[in-house]
Amino acid sequence: KQEVTQIPAALSVPEGENLVLNCSFTDSAIYNLQWFRQDPGKGLTSLLLIQSSQREQTSGRLNASLDKSSGRSTLYIAASQPGDSATYLCAVPANQAGTALIFGKGTTLSVSS
């Protein structure tokens, strides 16, 4: 059974710092991996999706990498800003047939000004 783990559970950094969030999964036979952002009291917003054939994806200050063989993904945030404060969750498909997702519990990021 696929399990997704995110470490650390919480992270506090000063504005301007570069940071890395970690995600690991137990079954490397994944089709893709997705990173989401959740603001307090809100739903989830998809940030980046990496297909299994890709090594990384970039969007602005965000860069996500994927290493299937080791069962790991990282989300790199450059030059962090207070507006980046949120919970970041990674997710992988539950099976090959559909897009029901299995989520990690997330890393709550706080960026202080």
Added chain:
Amino acid sequence: DAGVIQSPRHEVTEMGQEVTLRCKPISGHNSLFWYRQTMMRGLELLIYFNNNVPIDDSGMPEDRFSAKMPNASFSTLKIQPSEPRDSAVYFCASTRDSSAYGYTFGSGTRLTVV
């Protein structure tokens, strides 16, 4: 498009009462998912539909939970009778043709059972 719309945003009910949560997916999205989020267990899939047909309901915790999708633009999640341990945030999400792209969540319903 207004996105995935869920109602109500908040629900407080007494133990034993029936609770109905509602979801309107994005127009054109034919896959719909219900998730539950708690501090202890994180986000868990309850059930998902494809073209209005339930595909996997293995995450539905008990017979007290039921979900329907009578048409492409509406789904309900019902809990009867409700219990305090059902307190959580319930999210609905939708996507098109089982694609991982465009996976869109609603704002959720925060359910409190007292």
